[in-house]
Amino acid sequence: MSKFEFKPKLFLDLRGYNKEKLTADIMAGLIVGIVALPLAIAFGIASGVTPEKGIITAIIAGLAVSLFGGSRVQIGGPTGAFIVIIYGIIQQYGEAGLLVATVMAGVFLILLGVFHLGTIIKYIPYPIVVGFTSGIAVTIFTTQIKDLFGLTIDNVPADFIEKWIVYIRHFGSLDVWSTVVGIVSVAIIALSPKLTHKIPGSLIAIIVMTVGVYLMKQYGIATQVETIGDRFMIKAELPGMNVPELNWESIKQLMAPAITIAILGAIESLLSATVADGVIGDHHDSNQELVGQGIANILSPIFGGIPATGAIARTMTNINNGGRTPVAGIVHAVVLLLIFLLLMPLAQYIPMACLAGVLVIVSYNMSGWRTFRELLRNPKSDVAVLLITFFLTVIFDLTVAIEFGLVLACLLFIKRVMETTEVNLFKDEIIPTDADGTVISEEHLHIPDHTEVYEINGPYFFGIANRFEEVVLQTKEQPKVRIIRMRKVPFIDSTGIHNLTNLCEMSHREGVHIILSGVNPKVHEALKKSGFYELLGKKNICDNIHTALEVARHYLNR
Template identity: 75%
Template sequence: LMTVGVYLLKTYAGITGIETIGDRFTIEGKLPSLAMPSLEWETIKSLMQPAITIAVLGAIESLLSATVADGVIGSKHNSNQELIGQGIANVLSPLFGGIPATGAIARTMTNINNGGKTPVAGVIHAIMLLLIFVFLMPLAQYIPMSCLAGVLVVVSYNMSGWRTFRELLKNPKSDVSVLLITFLLTVIFDLTIAIEFGLVLACLLFIKRVMGVVEISSNRDEIIHSEDVTISGKEEHLSIPKDVEAYEINGPYFFGIANKFEEVMLLTKDRPKIRIIRMRKVPFIDSTGIHNLTNLCEMSRKENIQIILSGVNEEVYKALKKSGFTENLKEENICKNIHEAIKRAEVLLESYKNQKV
């Protein structure tokens, strides 16, 4: 109504002084022509950082919108399909003068509340926008800037998510600190710096938490076996032979806990002849973990201590084999479970006795 009123006043009453969109921007009701951008290495380098940030934010926003929609209509979206479709659209959009676009929670919820629950709704939405752009765009130049400012204020308020922000402040202090630092960096500097810094802080926080839950224990007496539940479903006690020490790692073997393992072994006063390292609860191992394990074997070999691995899963085994670790340790010293590891230790102890005789 405001647009129609301004149109009538400016066209027929000759009233000026009402600043509109047309006074500031050139608006044409026609489709933009295809234009290939000039690609220069300096331009690519300068745009790489903000491009990655925009891509990450766009992916997060779209997947968040899809997740919200799933919760409302009880469906399950395909994340790969969503991101591939969005990526193709954002690659083609700049060729026609467009900007990166993402899924939006506000439009998604408006769509659902009006009965749109299938991809057809998105297609109709796009067609309607195209028709408005071609046929009604000339009228948009009469929209008052004051009305546009009011719309932007309302949109900004709805998108601010201050209620969600307030709820997030009830989370653990470490998470809240990452949130507040990222928020302040966004206000003080810009979103690009804030996102990069926030991701680094979140990664460091994750590493710290993983380091806190990883446990390394040692035992020289007996093991309560629960590696593979038996048919009877009961646990059994396994006696550890003399001169054998068993260690167990609970958690990923990565750079954050590599030195922690060495510290645990240094606390052992009596040097055993055989060390069994149970890795049944190690989901993965990184290059630093492999390097640390290799150094451990070399150090143990100098002290005449044999290392036996137990319960190595397929992923960890492939990583060890690819690095050449299994060749140095020998395949017979990598056992399927703790039973085989103890039997292997007994065989080695017997061979040591025979060598002395």
């Protein structure tokens, strides 16, 4: 494995930086900063923390990702995917537990990047990604029902099913004006792209509904519509550093939530960077991106923020408005900082129903229902992974869903590999073919009497080793020579070596001679290191089937 080199994209892009790029990045950063504002507030509140924590996260994490990340256009910050996780951690461990778990996740992300595991994250099965993303979307939507309709509920249960039972019981407490604000907000966000692509619909909805509700309250109308100021004390000041106290007990307790944050953060950030690459024709450094995300998740909680990752919507906004270097992301963070220090007190007038409407649209866009529907047409195994991950995410939590989904996907992968790996037995003759199975000679190879040739086509690992042993033991007549043809075996694991060793020892006791044919270099090295060749003897390791048959004839004619 090559040594990791710390090379953020920002350092590379500054070498040929010019006025034109700066102008484009400033404009893009300004627009992305404005777009990020309502989302940061909404994500903060929905996650169970104060609205300023959402903005602080967008500032600190957005700055860190742009400074140290491996993508030119990635915009970091709080995202909808983390809402469910953060809320659950706070409910169980408090904000102090969230602080420790986020810092731990940041360390894990850095280690993933340093040890070049960025590319491995990309191989998480697509049905799992779609399953938990859609599940999170449904969960986010569910959490917004109370505020969207202004329901009077003292304590909303954390459990998905119990939550809906409570909603149904209390639906009679629906507030008409809150419902109007929520539905109109959804309509504005949904319809605004038809009028303008420059100003985000969420910002238009927040401005219009905030002004509208404020004026109505002044005239004694809709006084019961709850605003951010009714629920939170708004502070337009940056918090001091809060370094967590780490001890072994808290580390053990928060290991699972930290791993969940790290995995989800890695998946979402690399997915966002990959989508961005396709648009701008670039290639991000996945390992450097994970290091940047790790630094962001260490700094964010220390300065009062929450977990963050690459945000696809904001990254695409950056690209669409001309951003092409990490400077745009830095500008976006500065814009948010200025808004936070100068205009944050105005956030107290934003209606909660309007923010609920923003998150309803976020959950809809996040659901990917069209992709979900298309995956239902795939093989049953993929559908099973998709549905199980989805329902576990909705009914239980994302940690359980990812763990179970990955285990199920791995088991199904092993099953598929086993199904593609073949074990063929030849007793009379062999038709010469190349590695792809194409016939290369019309002359058939004659197999000597009392000789069997077994050809393994595929990986020789724990899933197939037992099957090969069963095929060997099923032969009715005991041969004097067994040739194991391994030219199509790309790798062998310890279980395969163990079973092969047992087969050779058993064959020797029964007076059966074993010969290996066509072992590739990787498998050859693995067998050599295990000491297998000392058991078999160098002369019985042949380069091809022709030599193996000659060795068999020589042994039989002794």
